[in-house]
Amino acid sequence: xxxxxxxxxxxxxxxxxxxxxxxxxxxxxxxxxxxxxxxxxxxxxxxxxxxxxxxxxxxxxxxxxxxxxxxxxxxxxxxxxxxxxxxxxxxxxxxxxxxxxxxxxxxxxxxxxxxxxxxxxxxxxxxxxxxxxxxxxxxxxxxxxxxxxxxxxxxxxxxxxxxxxxxxxxxxxxxxxxxxxxxxxxxxxxxxxxxxxxxxxxxxxxxxxxxxxxxxxxxxxxxxxxxxxxxxxxxxxxxxxxxxxxxxxx
Amino acid sequence: xxxxxxxxxxxxxxxxxxxxxxxxxxxxxxxxxxxxxxxxxxxxxxxxxxxxxxxxxxxxxxxxxxxxxxxxxxxxxxxxxxxxxxxxxxxxxxxxxxxxxxxxxxxxxxxxxxxxxxxxxxxxxxxxxxxxxxxxxxxxxxxxxxxxxxxxxxxxxxxxxxxxxxxxxxxxxxxxxxxxxxxxxxxxxxxxxxxxxxxxxxxxxxxxxxxxxxxxxxxxxxxxxxxxxxxxxxxxxxxxxxxxxxxxxxxxxxxxxxxxxxxxxxxxxxxxxxxxxxxxxxxxxxxxxxxxxxxxxxxxxxxxxxxxxxxxxxxxxxxxxxxxxxxxxxxxxxxxxxxxxxxxxxxxxxxxxxxxxxxxxxxxxxxxxxxxxxxxxxxxxxxxxxxxxxxxxxxxxxxxxxxxxxxxxxxxxxxxxxxxxxxxxxxxxxxxxxxxxxxxxx
Numbered sequence: 158x159x160x161x162x163x164x165x166x167x168x169x170x171x172x173x174x175x176x177x178x179x180x181x182x183x184x185x186x187x188x189x190x191x192x193x194x195x196x197x198x199x200x201x202x203x204x205x206x207x208x209x210x211x212x213x214x215x216x217x218x219x220x221x222x223x224x225x226x227x228x229x230x231x232x233x234x235x236x237x238x239x240x241x242x243x244x245x246x247x248x249x250x251x252x253x254x255x256x257x258x259x260x261x262x263x264x265x266x267x268x269x270x271x272x273x274x275x276x277x278x279x280x281x282x283x284x285x286x287x288x289x290x291x292x293x294x295x296x297x298x299x300x301x302x303x304x305x306x307x308x309x310x311x312x313x314x315x316x317x318x319x320x321x322x323x324x325x326x327x328x329x330x331x332x333x334x335x336x337x338x339x340x341x342x343x344x345x346x347x348x349x350x351x352x353x354x355x356x357x358x359x360x361x362x363x364x365x366x367x368x369x370x371x372x373x374x375x376x377x378x379x380x381x382x383x384x385x386x387x388x389x390x391x392x393x394x395x396x397x398x399x400x401x402x403x404x405x406x407x
Numbered sequence: 408x409x410x411x412x413x414x415x416x417x418x419x420x421x422x423x424x425x426x427x428x429x430x431x432x433x434x435x436x437x438x439x440x441x442x443x444x445x446x447x448x449x450x451x452x453x454x455x456x457x458x459x460x461x462x463x464x465x466x467x468x469x470x471x472x473x474x475x476x477x478x479x480x481x482x483x484x485x486x487x488x489x490x491x492x493x494x495x496x497x498x499x500x501x502x503x504x505x506x507x508x509x510x511x512x513x514x515x516x517x518x519x520x521x522x523x524x525x526x527x528x529x530x531x532x533x534x535x536x537x538x539x540x541x542x543x544x545x546x547x548x549x550x551x552x553x554x555x556x557x558x559x560x561x562x563x564x565x566x567x568x569x570x571x572x573x574x575x576x577x578x579x580x581x582x583x584x585x586x587x588x589x590x591x592x593x594x595x596x597x598x599x600x601x602x603x604x605x606x607x608x609x610x611x612x613x614x615x616x617x618x619x620x621x622x623x624x625x626x627x628x629x630x631x632x633x634x635x636x637x638x639x640x641x642x643x644x645x646x647x648x649x650x651x652x653x654x655x656x657x658x659x660x661x662x663x664x665x666x667x668x669x670x671x672x673x674x675x676x677x678x679x680x681x682x683x684x685x686x687x688x689x690x691x692x693x694x695x696x697x698x699x700x701x702x703x704x705x706x707x708x709x710x711x712x713x714x715x716x717x718x719x720x721x722x723x724x725x726x727x728x729x730x731x732x733x734x735x736x737x738x739x740x741x742x743x744x745x746x747x748x749x750x751x752x753x754x755x756x757x758x759x760x761x762x763x764x765x766x767x768x769x770x771x772x773x774x775x776x777x778x779x780x781x782x783x784x785x786x787x788x789x790x791x792x793x794x795x796x797x798x799x800x801x802x803x804x805x806x807x808x809x810x811x812x813x814x815x816x817x818x819x820x821x822x823x824x825x826x827x828x829x830x831x832x833x834x835x836x837x838x839x840x841x842x843x844x845x846x847x848x849x
Contacts, residue, residue: 230812250822
């Protein structure tokens with residue numbers, strides 16, 4: 158589904174990603190781990206199309222489509238979803254109106270008619286239950302006044318509503334207590350199908366106890382330096398990132 | 408080559424003096440025709456105007472709004488009618504059921520107007536209202552106390568305009584939609600004069616739209632509107648500025664409120680008219696008065712929109728609430744000057760003012776100045792002002808969910824304008840304005 162080859166990207170002329178390769182197939186969950194500054198969040202932002210990140214080399218294909226040629230909105234419409242590490246508060250834009258606009262623009266891109274009002278509200282209700290997110294969304298502004306946990310749950314709610322092919326979770330576990338973490342993970346697990354895929358970016362192994370990955374990759378200095386199964390995450394947890402730095406450096 | 412340019416400029420200057428033209432015409436008219444107290448008022452006004460002339464940028468009230476290039480051009484004082492006259496339809500507000508009053512180049516058009524006969528409601532050209540009791544009582548009673556030279560000039564030389572009287576205890580079911588059409592085949596300087604009187608316990612809604620006929624030449628309109636809101640009366644008053652680029656406006660609105668009255672002004676400007684100056688002065692002339700001033704200016708191209716407001720608390724226990732939002736695109740300029748007076752007598756005043764600005768065009772400009780002059784000692788007054796730009800983080804967040812950049816901008820602008828648009832008393836007008844906001848964004 159996702160094929161990244163020799164990806165180089167920089168921010169303000171500083172090279173961050175230096176030849177990253179990654180293959181993700183439908184139905185798979187990949188974890189990307191790595192020390193601070195290794196390029197984890199850059200990967201998520203480059204895939205979603207954030208302006209400040211410049212791709213200098215390499216290619217990213219989603220089911221054969223060149224993602225790097227597309228605007229952020231078209232990437233989303235093609236099925237890319239980035240769950241933000243720091244979701245933005247937007248006062249004055251209602252949660253419900255935002256979800257509806259997003260859903261309908263994605264539907265329009267696929268040649269589908271706008272969603273019926275009742276059908277939409279039922280879907281929101283159903284998905285809210287899925288992520289155990291009972292906040293009253295109707296009259297509240299997007300993420301405004303939400304706690305850290307509520308913001309992350311709202312990200313997963315959006316994920317559930319928009320049903321992307323490829324979801325990238327950027328340190329979704331950061332700032333979450335263990336209960337919130339479990340709820341978010343359960344939501345993600347229920348959304349897993351054989352047709353979609355997840356890339357879970359995390360610093361800690363903790364999240365991977367709840368979202369069990371098929372593959373674990375270690376990102377260091379802008380490249381994937383080691384790949385393995387979920388046992389690699391445990392080994393990392395035990396030995397620490399210094400172990401990676403030493404072995405790669407050597 | 409240089410010589411030609413110089414000669415050209417010379418000719419323009421000599422043939423051009425609007426000032427001379429106006430003073431001469433008004434002087435002749437006043438010495439020949441009008442007699443009695445009205446004539447006297449107008450003669451005095453002409454003298455006041457002659458003493459000051461048109462303001463320059465040296466005058467603090469006109470610092471960012473230079474009228475000199477406008478008044479130094481050539482204009483006719485009489486309109487050259489365009490055929491057709493369907494331009495008023497540009498002001499149509501979808502689903503609005505209203506009495507319609509159309510003024511073409513400041514002249515009341517009975518053909519295009521459609522006002523149902525209602526007991527207690529008087530709508531007529533102002534030139535037919537001179538004999539009315541409340542005209543004598545309120546005409547020039549307040550506006551001419553200000554030092555705005557355009558008011559003095561208008562008083563001295565207006566020839567047309569609109570008179571509305573909503574009688575005591577009359578509550579209008581439908582709004583009155585006043586449509587000002589600029590439609591002259593040659594450059595025109597016009598000075599409509601309006602007087603609206605709300606009798607005791609009267610309630611009404613007046614919606615004013617400004618539009619331009621596509622075939623119109625450039626024009627400068629200097630409107631003066633005096634509004635009397637008597638005891639316990641309520642007036643909802645909308646200004647919807649949707650005129651074309653060739654039209655420029657200098658509008659002065661003077662409101663005087665009596666005890667227990669309510670006056671709400673919603674002042675909206677959209678891309679189009681090259682030059683718009685609004686003076687909106689509200690005098691809270693007795694106790695227990697409430698006034699709300701809301702404004703939204705969405706500007707584009709090289710437009711200038713300047714809103715100068717005065718909220719004058721003269722008596723105790725009154726409340727005023729003012730919120731203006733400016734969104735500037737391209738190389739446009741928005742000016743907001745909000746003055747609040749709290750006079751010595753006006754104890755227990757509650758006055759609020761807020762101005763938020765969003766600069767979208769990198770070369771656009773905003774000048775904003777809150778001014779509070781407080782002479783009473785037991786009052787609650789607050790004011791605030793912000794200047795910002797598009798939040799790129801918010802834009803990216805919305806786009807990353809599949810929302811187009813254009814739609815994301817619309818969402819963010821609606822969110823920015825929401826504090827103002829959500830206060831509109833009339834839902835139909837609110838929807839219309841939200842639509843104009845969407846249309847006005849590039």
